Amino acid sequence: MKKCPRCGFENQDNAFFCERCRYPLSPSTPFPLEKCPRCGFENPSGSSICERCKYPLVPPSVQLTEEESTVVNRGDESYLRLSNGAMYLALGVTLLLLTFIPTNFVVENLFGFVAVVLIGLGIGSYSLGFRLLDRRYKNSSIMSIFLLPGFLLMLSGVGLYQANVAPSDTISKNLFLIALIDVGYLVYLVGSFSIALGLIRLSRERNRRTLLIASVVTLVGLVALPLQVLLGVFLIVGQIITYSELKKRTNTSSPQV
Numbered sequence: 001m002k003k004c005p006r007c008g009f010e011n012q013d014n015a016f017f018c019e020r021c022r023y024p025l026s027p028s029t030p031f032p033l034e035k036c037p038r039c040g041f042e043n044p045s046g047s048s049i050c051e052r053c054k055y056p057l058v059p060p061s062v063q064l065t066e067e068e069s070t071v072v073n074r075g076d077e078s079y080l081r082l083s084n085g086a087m088y089l090a091l092g093v094t095l096l097l098l099t100f101i102p103t104n105f106v107v108e109n110l111f112g113f114v115a116v117v118l119i120g121l122g123i124g125s126y127s128l129g130f131r132l133l134d135r136r137y138k139n140s141s142i143m144s145i146f147l148l149p150g151f152l153l154m155l156s157g158v159g160l161y162q163a164n165v166a167p168s169d170t171i172s173k174n175l176f177l178i179a180l181i182d183v184g185y186l187v188y189l190v191g192s193f194s195i196a197l198g199l200i201r202l203s204r205e206r207n208r209r210t211l212l213i214a215s216v217v218t219l220v221g222l223v224a225l226p227l228q229v230l231l232g233v234f235l236i237v238g239q240i241i242t243y244s245e246l247k248k249r250t251n252t253s254s255p256q257v
Helices: 066-098 105-133 135-163 170-206 209-224 229-253
Strands: 033-035 042-044
Touching (some): 066 170, 105 135, 170 209
């Protein structure tokens, strides 16, 4: 019989471990032990919990579930889309202002086309960013799309109004074009308020005062842009600050290598 040197239990001669406490009985073979940090009991190597007090010897690894990981990834993606929307919108409005500087007809039209494309990309990025962010931003995601068609309706109405030089039925044509511009402006305002209010809500939920100020400046710029083009500078400044604030959140949430 082999007597366990730790607990004194009598084991069979061919036993390698104590049947009671699992203490190694063969002195020729080194068996590393893991001492329990709570009760001091010596456990066989590889034990996950203490055999005496059931204290975990190996700290459990914390892993995100697939659903939690998806939520984190969607959150990072939403901030990336929103920051891209701010960047595209700022660039688009900048090019739009440059079209009012007398240069070359081809250059002005090229700037105007690129400006519309960039504004469209910005609105699309905002819409997708709000949709990925949270279900509560669903209205901002849907209604923000109205900004682009409203903007195009206004441009079309203004362009046709300026080109309308025919002396016949001028009044009826002008009334139609004015109505077209007004409808376009109303549709444009729906999209503008959706983007601005979505950013204001985000700034309040995240307690970001700078983002809140940028959102208000953006709203002022969006509303004033069709009325006075030079006031589009407010929109550019607001979107640059918004881009900077959202980019900080994206860089902070990125994994460090």
